[in-house]
Amino acid sequence: MKALGVQRFGSKDELTELEVTHPTVNEDAVIVEQYATSVNPLDFKLREGKKPDLDFPVVLGSDISGIIVEKGENVTNFSIGDRVFGVTAKSPGSTYAAYVSVPQDQIFRSPVNAGFLEAAALPLAGVTALQNLQDRMQLTDKDRLLVIGGAGGVGLFAIQIAKHLGATVTAVGSSDSQQLMKDAGADEVIDYEQQPVHTLSKTFTAIFDCVGGSSQDELFPLLERDGCLLSIARDPSEQLAKKHTVTAAFTAISPSQSLLSKLCALYESETLTVHISETFPFTERGVQDAHEKIEKGHTKGKLVMKIQEDEER
Structure with missing residues (x-):
């Protein structure tokens, strides 16, 4: 499975395309086919070695936006085919990847008026x-x-x-x-x-x-x-x-389904809007460019990475 991450800590130039094992689902989790994710300041800090005890390769990312393709036997509130968004409690959450396994309490249905890119910009x-x-x-x-x-x-x-x-x-x-x-x-x-x-x-x-x-x-x-x-x-x-x-x-966040539910309601009521300043391709060059931009600071709004080309599937 395609993913983006690092084999060792360092600069943005360490970011590379990885071939990693397809995630497996446990009884309380789902597998999400990722359509988009976002790039956050936390990502480059982890890439530089903020958590030196991480095992390589390290697949970065926290934001989930995609479609459920598999679910565990205890998952009753979601169905295969549901569009969901969320943020992983573990850090990094390995969301710079084609597929991600995530506990059901760290996702919620995507806002009905949000595309995959907008939904990826919301969670973290x-x-x-x-x-x-x-x-x-x-x-x-x-x-x-x-x-x-x-x-x-x-x-x-x-x-x-x-x-x-x-x-x-x-x-x-x-x-x-x-x-x-x-x-x-x-x-x-x-x-x-x-x-x-x-x-x-x-x-x-x-x-x-x-x-x-x-x-x-x-x-x-x-x-x-x-x-x-x-x-x-x-x-x-x-x-x-x-x-x-x-x-x-x-402060550090403690993701919860109730917070994601509230975000969804705020977005659907147009109380909350998303400003995406730039979208990057799901490539080695794309992720390096995104990290270069967010490291410089002064980013306006969100940086998003499109993992699947067909956003409106």
């Missing part, structure tokens, strides 16, 4: 935004949220989900991403190239940091007392959190 980034803003921050219409990296894959979903939850949203991004963040629903957009974030005169009840970096420390004075800073990019300073009497944490 969408679950990350939804879990952090809805479940962990528990945003309401009383909150004022600052999103750092508002034009990225997670950031654009965060803006839309926060608005759905009733919060007032300020989003930070580069000069050429201002309109994109406005279109996502941000009440205010900040061009960090013109106005450093730490110079803002207003305060927020919550901050969602999708970027990390040393500038994160400058965010703490922008939080109100008892506010919350969550980051998907860097461990926040416990010392600064204590000094400013706020909660701060680095």
